[in-house]
Amino acid sequence: IYRDRDSIIAKEENTLYFRFQNANFFKNNEYFGEVIPGYTLPGFDFTPLLIYHPTKNTKLEAGYQLKLLFGKDNDMDRASFLRFHWQIREWFAVILGTLYSHNSHNLPEPIMNPEFSFSTIRDEGLQFLINRKNWKADLWVSWDDFIWFGDAANEKVWGGLSGKLKFDIGTSRLEIPVYVTADHTGGQIDATDNPSTTELNVGSGLRFKKSLSGFVKQIEI
Structure with a gap:
């Protein structure tokens, strides 16, 4: 889950469309053991986006991120979503703004807890993708x-x-x-x-x- 689409389709050049991303989650860690504290993560995440492809190798995404844990209605995480994706070569891309983050980094669990997808907003900065x-x-x-x-x-x-x-x-x-x-x-x-x-x-x-x-x-x- 939480793996953003990080590709560009050439035929979408000069197109504008709307995308609504939503994830509802319920993660229960109440195992009555000493491995992990017994907490629960119930909530939802949704991100409405406008996506525009000005050229066959560029993509602009603009929208808003909202993340809420049930029972903390007055403590909703929110942030603007703005991403510029430039596919310089078929195998090399530069991303500026909202990054392809969380589980999209493909980090193993000992280095990054996958539960960050439930509790944090996407990263913002600079990213290079090589394939x-x-x-x-x-x-x-x-x-x-x-x-x-x-x-x-x-x-x-x-x-x-x-x-x-x-x-x-x-x-x-x-x-x-x-x-x-x-x-x-x-x-x-x-x-x-x-x-x-x-x-x-x-x-x-x-x-x-x-x-x-x-x-x-x-x-x-």
């Missing part, structure tokens, strides 16, 4: 808290890289995922004495797949 034959990558930076001169708060920026290398050898494929995220708190123009900090998360692994022609069609490790 080549042998490698795929999502590189982004999101400004969570913007500051100006003399603000009594720190700037907060979150970014990362989610990628995958692919090697095909006959009927076999080896994949090497790479994940890096950085959560930075700092800034040079604030009025605080707080130190700058950066928290890093790094992950990788191996995935092997082989296609077979017998009763077992594929093995995967």
Whole structure:
């Protein structure tokens, strides 16, 4: 869930249309154990959008995001939605504004909790998407808290890289995922004495797949 469509269809050039995105959720974590606190996330998220394709390789999306947890009617999260998507090459795109975020980053659960889709608004910043034959990558930076001169708060920026290398050898494929995220708190123009900090998360692994022609069609490790 919460994977935005990140492609551009050339035949939609010079078209304008309306899209309504909605997700209703109920996540119950009351397991009566020590693995996770027993809380529940009931609510909804909806985003009405106007989408315009000025050219065959660009897309503009404008709208509004609303997210509500039931029982907190006076605490609705809301934010404007404005995204510019430029498909520079078939395999390379630049996104400015509202990013393809949450589960669209394809980060593993130990690095990013999928429940963020229920509790947070989409990221905003700059993003690069790469999709080549042998490698795929999502590189982004999101400004969570913007500051100006003399603000009594720190700037907060979150970014990362989610990628995958692919090697095909006959009927076999080896994949090497790479994940890096950085959560930075700092800034040079604030009025605080707080130190700058950066928290890093790094992950990788191996995935092997082989296609077979017998009763077992594929093995995967």
